[in-house]
Amino acid sequence: MRKPEDELTDLEQRGLLRGLRSISNPNLPTVELQGRKLINFSSNDYLGFAQHPTLIEAATKALQDYGAGSTASRLICGSLDIFHQLEEKIATLKKTEAALTFANGFTTAMGIIPAIIGKSDTVILDKLAHACLIDAAKLSGATLRIFPHNDLNKLEKLLTSSSGRTLIVTESVFSMDGDLCPLSEIVKLKEKNGALLFLDEAHAIGVLGQTGQGLAEKLNLQDQIDFQMGTLGKSLGSAGGYLAASRPWIDLFINKARSLVYSTAPPPSQAAASLAALNLLNSPEGIERRSRLKTYSDSFASPTPIIPKIIGENRSALAASDSLHKSGFLVPAIRYPTIPRGTARLRITLSAAHSTENLNDLKEALALL
Numbered sequence: 001m002r003k004p005e006d007e008l009t010d011l012e013q014r015g016l017l018r019g020l021r022s023i024s025n026p027n028l029p030t031v032e033l034q035g036r037k038l039i040n041f042s043s044n045d046y047l048g049f050a051q052h053p054t055l056i057e058a059a060t061k062a063l064q065d066y067g068a069g070s071t072a073s074r075l076i077c078g079s080l081d082i083f084h085q086l087e088e089k090i091a092t093l094k095k096t097e098a099a100l101t102f103a104n105g106f107t108t109a110m111g112i113i114p115a116i117i118g119k120s121d122t123v124i125l126d127k128l129a130h131a132c133l134i135d136a137a138k139l140s141g142a143t144l145r146i147f148p149h150n151d152l153n154k155l156e157k158l159l160t161s162s163s164g165r166t167l168i169v170t171e172s173v174f175s176m177d178g179d180l181c182p183l184s185e186i187v188k189l190k191e192k193n194g195a196l197l198f199l200d201e202a203h204a205i206g207v208l209g210q211t212g213q214g215l216a217e218k219l220n221l222q223d224q225i226d227f228q229m230g231t232l233g234k235s236l237g238s239a240g241g242y243l244a245a246s247r248p249w250i251d252l253f254i255n256k257a258r259s260l261v262y263s264t265a266p267p268p269s270q271a272a273a274s275l276a277a278l279n280l281l282n283s284p285e286g287i288e289r290r291s292r293l294k295t296y297s298d299s300f301a302s303p304t305p306i307i308p309k310i311i312g313e314n315r316s317a318l319a320a321s322d323s324l325h326k327s328g329f330l331v332p333a334i335r336y337p338t339i340p341r342g343t344a345r346l347r348i349t350l351s352a353a354h355s356t357e358n359l360n361d362l363k364e365a366l367a368l369l
């Protein structure tokens, strides 16, 4: 029988071994790794909300009011009012009839997608869709079809040959490339072919759109997306996942989403921090942070704060990351299977918590690689 040691050796030999590195004092723009303070360009805390006193205060108050944990599934021991307040807020911002929250984005996808489609249906995914979307699609048992990244011709072909209920699954901002999906065209195709659209806005919420709701808001398409998903754990600085949709769909998910029905609800303090973050997002401070983030992304000629530097070979990407570490920056090397083989890269993420000096220093260090 295969031993775990053999698999680990194989990963090591292919430059694909990963490990957990202990960090401390994660107070953007810096973080401590092995006792050394580095400028952190690896976090998805795009607005610097995770350490914001408003979120910390809201979470602390919720700990005092509700206690540390939720103690059971929301369907078993009652559903705490703080989750309903959060869901009402999300539905209002997303311009949908209702919303449902989960412990994180991963379990949102795993609960929702198999509740929409099953064996006699079809799910069509972008090739670069996040692991949670792929796993959820597989779990659904529907026929799985993949189209090359953002390839509308291929998507259309797949749509015309699909059967059963058909669900298109894509991301608005791709997590490892920082590019956008052609959302307006995808919406036209899904309408022409009578399909449903599931849009993961994990890296767009807080970043794009007039009130920071993402790409659907930016393009004024919110009412044409059947399922708007996202996470509360990146730019919103806390943790959790959400799905915004029409009332009947949400009522069905309350009955069918197994990661909701059969899992203890997340701590109420998590919901309180998320609610505080959504309020902060459109305060003068939130608006200023979003605009600063946009200026930073523009300075890298990028539409989003995710900047990939494709290197190709795994070990070369690791070496580039090590070299930046020596220069005082935390920039991760991203390798297969997170991204396709042969496209190992540095993934730089910008935050409003960085200073222009941090950015200029990084640009100088990148030029020396």
Ligand SMILES: Cc1ncc(COP(=O)(O)O)c(C=O)c1O
Residues within 6 Å of the ligand: 104, 105, 106, 107, 130, 132, 171, 175, 200, 202, 203, 231, 232, 233, 240, 241
């Ligand atoms: C595109 C995308 N979707 C979903 C998720 C999952 O969200 P969460 O981290 O809240 O589980 C992530 C996070 O890595 C992501 O990048």
